[in-house]
Amino acid sequence: MSRVVKLAVIPGDGIGPEVVTEAEKVLDAVTAGSDVTFEKTRFSLGAARYLETGDTLTDEDLDAIGAHDAILLGAVGGLPGDPRLKDANIERGLLLKLRFELDHYVNLRPSRLYPGAPGPLADPGEIDFVVVREGTEGPYVGNGGAIRKGTPHEVANETSVNTAFGVERVVRYAFALAEKRRKKLTLVHKTNVLVHAGAIWKRIVDEVALEYPYVAVDYLHVDAATIFLVTHPSRFDVIVTDNLFGDILTDLAGAVTGGIGLAASGNINPDGAFPSMFEPVHGSAPDIAGQQKADPTAAILSVALLLDHLGLGAEGARVQRAVEEDIAARTGARTTEQTGAAIIARLQA
């Protein structure tokens, strides 16, 4: 019985196309000869498209992307400070719009320190945790505004919106994940200061915890969590947190586990109502674009997450293993393509 998966590919800007090229090759290699075929549609989106056409993400784009089974994204964003992009907010208008419109309420970001990966910590211990970051609300909603803008009397407000609906579904996902892992869940927030947003997170975690008696639950303020990420990262199994704290913690976690060149992520709609989107945590890095300097590993690990999500766990595990073997054997500098080829060689060995 053969299966066709419709995959939307958004290479994006900067190093996006380079890393996505390698990720696609890995996807092709791991599914070659199997009964799954990926039917790919390429979408030209990002700063380059905006500069050409003035469009960030049209309704037609969104409809077309939404008709796929899954999305692979490289990175989007132009040169910082480019005056022609002054009025564009590619991040909000494209990346966050995709996450919000496609209801990617779970932003899944695994952090593992692979043997052989270079990290900044002198004595990291074992690192293997997953951040389950809320993806569709919190301080990311764009809710706010300013009065007396540009004057000495300006007041600018930015509102974090947290709903029981939105918090509960991501918290449930995190508990279910913790139950399949080492059975430990840490809520990260700042409940002592952000009393309104904090209270709803705390309440819902406490309530859902009753249904998971075998999952040990603890709580850390976000500031304390950053300390533990550098002094005792092995204490974490599953972290559940809001959109903004998740953003901060996962960049730090990426750094601690060998750099965001290795950090993969999935923007997941667990209900399956919309296609989920897989992307490296890193950005478009325009300064090194087109030079074959980017590490495609994060994009390739995102393919492993994509395969898992599609129920192709065996294929995902093969990609994962090939990457691990490659990382353990890395020496010296390689081009983007060389790294991709090395991982494919491991896959095929």
Place this chain on the structure above:
Amino acid sequence: MSRVVKLAVIPGDGIGPEVVTEAEKVLDAVTAGSDVTFEKTRFSLGAARYLETGDTLTDEDLDAIGAHDAILLGAVGGLPGDPRLKDANIERGLLLKLRFELDHYVNLRPSRLYPGAPGPLADPGEIDFVVVREGTEGPYVGNGGAIRKGTPHEVANETSVNTAFGVERVVRYAFALAEKRRKKLTLVHKTNVLVHAGAIWKRIVDEVALEYPYVAVDYLHVDAATIFLVTHPSRFDVIVTDNLFGDILTDLAGAVTGGIGLAASGNINPDGAFPSMFEPVHGSAPDIAGQQKADPTAAILSVALLLDHLGLGAEGARVQRAVEEDIAARTGARTTEQTGAAIIARLQA
């Protein structure tokens, strides 16, 4: 000409009293025989006081504290999860109330990696930067609320309030500081996502920058800033940022520079309308309270900041130097008192 400084001392909870005791001894030692006398008033505030009397910070407390020239605070906060503290929020009702009521709009947090200090980074390089954290607005204002509380339809909002008045004064302080240091200022925010709050920070930094042509200005998103704090902390000189990002970055910075046992801070009202307050960045650590296990160094370095602030720069520098010498010579475990005594011995040498 002799000078009397009226100092309010708030030992607080947990390890607060132990570290403040050593800090006071250092203060006494460094001013002994000089023409400055510290007239101290002790205030019993914190979880212990709340449990006894039900009071967190009364108007009388606030008036009395406000009549002093400066404040030395240990740490406040009871045992996490203590059911008797369920309805108290000591952090908001006491610590943040002091910062807000006494208009501590500069939360000054220097980060230095002292020679000999143990840190988690394999190759930290030189670390010497100062975080100028806004202290009276942003997401800390407590502005927000919830509807349908406790139900599946709850919506909880938390609003960050940012004013041109509030942002400009702290940004000006940061530029003036950068000019006296290595002339580099980094704004940290998340302007690509928090568009309303981010825009006012960006605008004001850009405007004030015009008055400081010799200060190099750059910008980092908060997530990227956490990466640099562990991969390249020497890139920072002065960081200016909002209340929440400053909270997160300074705990991480503390961890990176040898632990928050060494991190000092000043809650400063530069206008002098209210007394400034000096406190270690660490909390009350009730788990190790009363055991002489706490490191008083952060409290002692806070005394150095206090002396500086009062125009007693020579005395502040002596404390600073004594601490540096002591850190360089540290071996094995010591009691809180032994560390205090060792630093005083250096002072008097």
